Amino acid sequence: MIPPRFEYHAATSVMEAVGVLGQHKDAKILAGGHSILPAMKLRLAQPATLVDIGRIKELSRIIADANGTTIGAMTTHAMIAASNDIRQRLPALSKAAELIGDQQVRNRGTIGGSIAHADPAADYPAVLLALGAEMHAIQITGSRTIRASDFFVDLMTTALKSNELLVDVRIPALAPRSGSAYVKFPQPASRFALVGVCACVTLDDKGVCAKASIGITGACASARRATATESALLGKKLDAAIIQAAAAQAASGMDCLSDIHASAEYRAHLVTVMTARAIQAAVARVM
Ligand SMILES: Cc1cc2nc3c(=O)[nH]c(=O)nc-3n(C[C@H](O)[C@H](O)[C@H](O)COP(=O)(O)OP(=O)(O)OC[C@H]3O[C@@H](n4cnc5c(N)ncnc54)[C@H](O)[C@@H]3O)c2cc1C
Incomplete structure (x- = not known):
C-alpha cells in the first residue's frame, strides 16, 4: 500500500526539527x-509533513554516569540490547x-x-515505569522533563504535545542491593507483549524488601504500576x-483489554503469573 x-x-x-514541528501544525516526527509508516499506509495517520530525525547524531547515543543512564531518542532497540553499560546497570x-x-x-x-507511539503492548513502558525514568522533551520555546508515571496517559496517548x-x-x-528483571509473554506472531512485567526490588542488609516497583504492559490501554503488589x-x-501472595494481587483494579489475541480474564491471569516470575528474577539479581 x-x-x-x-x-x-x-x-x-534538534532545533531545526522543533522549528519545523512548531511551524507545521500537522507535522509528525x-x-x-x-509504526508511523504502516499507520500512514493504512490511512490511520495522515500527517502533512514528516520530520526525519535520523540524521541528528546527538539523538543516537547512550551515556552512563554515576547517577544514571541517558539514552537518546533515536537509539535503536539493537543498540540498547548490545550495550554492555545497559546490560550491567539495567x-x-x-x-x-x-x-x-x-x-x-x-x-x-x-x-x-x-x-x-505508546502502543499498549510495547515493552519499554513497563520498564521505564518500574525504573522511575524521566523523559526530556523540547519545543521551540523551551524544554521540560516528564516522569514516566505522567508520560503514558492512555491508548496510543502520551503527555507529549504535538x-x-x-x-x-x-x-x-x-540503589545498592537492588535487582531488576523484565519478563514477557509474547503474542506469537508479532512478538508484542500480551503481558510484560518489569520488577525492581531493593533489599536492606537483613534481606527485607525496602522498595519495590512493578510496571505492567500489554494488559491495559496503557502501562500501569502494580501498586497493591508493591505494597x-x-x-x-x-x-x-x-x-x-503479592503477585496474586497484581491485576487488582486493572481494567484489562479483551481482543482477538486474549480475553480480559486471560490477561489478568497472565499478569499474576508473569509478575511472580519477574519478582523472583529481580530478587535473584540483587547484589
Ligand atoms: C513486525 C513488528 C514487530 C514489533 N514488535 C514489537 C515488540 O515486540 N515490542 C515492542 O515494544 N514494539 C514492537 N514493535 C514496534 C517497534 O518497536 C517500533 O520500532 C516502535 O513502535 C516505533 O519506533 P520507530 O522508531 O519505528 O518510530 P516511528 O514509527 O518513526 O514513530 C512512531 C511515532 O512516534 C513519533 N515519534 C517518533 N520519535 C519521536 C520523538 N523523538 N519525539 C516525538 N515523537 C516521536 C512519530 O511521530 C510517530 O507518531 C514492532 C513493530 C513491527 C513492525
Missing part, C-alpha cells in the same frame, strides 16, 4: 518508521530491547519512537510464598 502524499523534511539538528531494559520484534525491527525501531520532540530518556542508577512486598523477606 502507498501512503498519502506528504512533505518530507530531513532535519540535521519520523524516527525508525516502523538488565531489565537490556532484556526488553532484546525481546522486541525481530532483528529487522530492532535495527530500525527506536526507544523514542516506541514510547512516543510540537514537542522527545530528546532522551534518563534512568536513575539503581504487599514492602517490609517482607521475599520468599516464594510471599512473592506468590
Whole structure:
C-alpha cells in the first residue's frame, strides 16, 4: 500500500526539527518508521509533513554516569540490547530491547519512537515505569522533563504535545542491593507483549524488601504500576510464598483489554503469573 502524499523534511539538528514541528501544525516526527509508516499506509495517520530525525547524531547515543543512564531518542532497540553499560546497570531494559520484534525491527525501531507511539503492548513502558525514568522533551520555546508515571496517559496517548520532540530518556542508577528483571509473554506472531512485567526490588542488609516497583504492559490501554503488589512486598523477606501472595494481587483494579489475541480474564491471569516470575528474577539479581 502507498501512503498519502506528504512533505518530507530531513532535519540535521534538534532545533531545526522543533522549528519545523512548531511551524507545521500537522507535522509528525519520523524516527525508525516502523509504526508511523504502516499507520500512514493504512490511512490511520495522515500527517502533512514528516520530520526525519535520523540524521541528528546527538539523538543516537547512550551515556552512563554515576547517577544514571541517558539514552537518546533515536537509539535503536539493537543498540540498547548490545550495550554492555545497559546490560550491567539495567538488565531489565537490556532484556526488553532484546525481546522486541525481530532483528529487522530492532535495527530500525527506536526507544523514542516506541514510547512516543505508546502502543499498549510495547515493552519499554513497563520498564521505564518500574525504573522511575524521566523523559526530556523540547519545543521551540523551551524544554521540560516528564516522569514516566505522567508520560503514558492512555491508548496510543502520551503527555507529549504535538510540537514537542522527545530528546532522551534518563534512568536513575539503581540503589545498592537492588535487582531488576523484565519478563514477557509474547503474542506469537508479532512478538508484542500480551503481558510484560518489569520488577525492581531493593533489599536492606537483613534481606527485607525496602522498595519495590512493578510496571505492567500489554494488559491495559496503557502501562500501569502494580501498586497493591508493591505494597504487599514492602517490609517482607521475599520468599516464594510471599512473592506468590503479592503477585496474586497484581491485576487488582486493572481494567484489562479483551481482543482477538486474549480475553480480559486471560490477561489478568497472565499478569499474576508473569509478575511472580519477574519478582523472583529481580530478587535473584540483587547484589
Ligand atoms: C513486525 C513488528 C514487530 C514489533 N514488535 C514489537 C515488540 O515486540 N515490542 C515492542 O515494544 N514494539 C514492537 N514493535 C514496534 C517497534 O518497536 C517500533 O520500532 C516502535 O513502535 C516505533 O519506533 P520507530 O522508531 O519505528 O518510530 P516511528 O514509527 O518513526 O514513530 C512512531 C511515532 O512516534 C513519533 N515519534 C517518533 N520519535 C519521536 C520523538 N523523538 N519525539 C516525538 N515523537 C516521536 C512519530 O511521530 C510517530 O507518531 C514492532 C513493530 C513491527 C513492525
